[in-house]
Amino acid sequence: MSICELNKNKAAELALPVGLKPTHAWQCYTLMQHPGLIVIRNPFMALGQRYWMSRCLRDYPQKPNISNLDANPAMADFSTDWWMELQRSTDKQAKQRIKTSMRWTTLGYHHNWDTKVYDEAMHNKFPDDLKALCQFFSLAIGFANYEPQAAIVNYYPIGTTLSGHTDHSELNLKAPLFSFSFGQAAIFLIGGTTVDEKPSALFLRSGDVLVMSEQSRLCYHAVPRILPTDLKPWNDCLPPTKDDDKAVGHCMDTVLYSNVYDDQFWLPFEDYITDSRINVNVRQVLEFGKTEFK
Numbered sequence: 059m060s061i062c063e064l065n066k067n068k069a070a071e072l073a074l075p076v077g078l079k080p081t082h083a084w085q086c087y088t089l090m091q092h093p094g095l096i097v098i099r100n101p102f103m104a105l106g107q108r109y110w111m112s113r114c115l116r117d118y119p120q121k122p123n124i125s126n127l128d129a130n131p132a133m134a135d136f137s138t139d140w141w142m143e144l145q146r147s148t149d150k151q152a153k154q155r156i157k158t159s160m161r162w163t164t165l166g167y168h169h170n171w172d173t174k175v176y177d178e179a180m181h182n183k184f185p186d187d188l189k190a191l192c193q194f195f196s197l198a199i200g201f202a203n204y205e206p207q208a209a210i211v212n213y214y215p216i217g218t219t220l221s222g223h224t225d226h227s228e229l230n231l232k233a234p235l236f237s238f239s240f241g242q243a244a245i246f247l248i249g250g251t252t253v254d255e256k257p258s259a260l261f262l263r264s265g266d267v268l269v270m271s272e273q274s275r276l277c278y279h280a281v282p283r284i285l286p287t288d289l290k291p292w293n294d295c296l297p298p299t300k301d302d303d304k305a306v307g308h309c310m311d312t313v314l315y316s317n318v319y320d321d322q323f324w325l326p327f328e329d330y331i332t333d334s335r336i337n338v339n340v341r342q343v344l345e346f347g348k349t350e351f352k
């Protein structure tokens with residue numbers, strides 16, 4: 059791996075989203091064998107990690123977003139507010155079943171897993187906070203005018219995997235794909251554009267940001283293993299500062315940002331992440347300048 063110089067000046071033109079380390083402290087790598095693949099090693103502050111994990115658990119699975127539970131009649135009772143149902147449940151076995159039942163939720167343009175197409179009719183508003191975060195990262199890698207339009211949030215209880223695939227359903231394959239990892243660590247395999255190429259293995263830890271751009275955008279990849287880790291960077295918390303009011307400018311939920319510092323509030327999230335990984339996978343769907351399919 060080699061260190062790549064981010065377009066830090068460009069990113070510095072934008073205010074730093076709350077919950078991120080200053081860009082001069084970011085460690086960013088590229089891989090010689092995989093042009094276009096960029097790894098930014100945990101650019102998040104602890105509270106930033108807690109904020110995004112809690113958004114993924116408490117908020118993003120809620121309607122109108124779509125989750126795997128919607129298609130499962132046995133889980134219909136939990137699909138309206140999965141997180142609340144999980145907190146409500148007192149039976150140990152039932153709790154474990156609810157916890158591990160959530161596998162994915164889609165935001166913005168909802169990917170149809172059967173037809174593998176996006177559709178204008180299957181579209182909700184993309185979360186403003188996640189949009190602002192991705193646009194900051196996009197500028198940092200020197201890519202202007204990025205429009206995050208679809209996200210898949212993957213939930214990986216320990217023992218689960220994601221098989222090899224390419225992400226090619228987007229009409230726009232020139233825009234980078236941003237992938238955020240939180241919680242337990244994972245082995246990530248990235249190969250070439252055919253299954254014949256031998257993949258490279260990366261270890262992704264909590265807070266790591268992986269960018270798939272240029273030649274690597276259409277490469278096969280997989281998550282064969284989630285690995286428990288002793289490192290809990292989301293717990294090295296400094297208290298929120300007055301500056302954190304700036305979160306408003308990045309459309310973040312400022313109440314949530316200050317709440318996650320409270321260990322009592324954080325406890326159920328800690329409980330979840332202690333044996334699970336969350337991945338947020340963001341894509342631009344439409345061609346540049348387009349606001350809908352046509």
Ligand SMILES: O=C(O)CCC(=O)C(=O)O
Nearest residue numbers: 210212225237281337339
């Ligand atoms: O969990 C990951 O790191 C990758 C997820 C992924 O490849 C996808 O959602 O398409």
Ligand SMILES: [Fe+2]
Nearest residue numbers: 223224225279
């Ligand atoms: Fe993928």
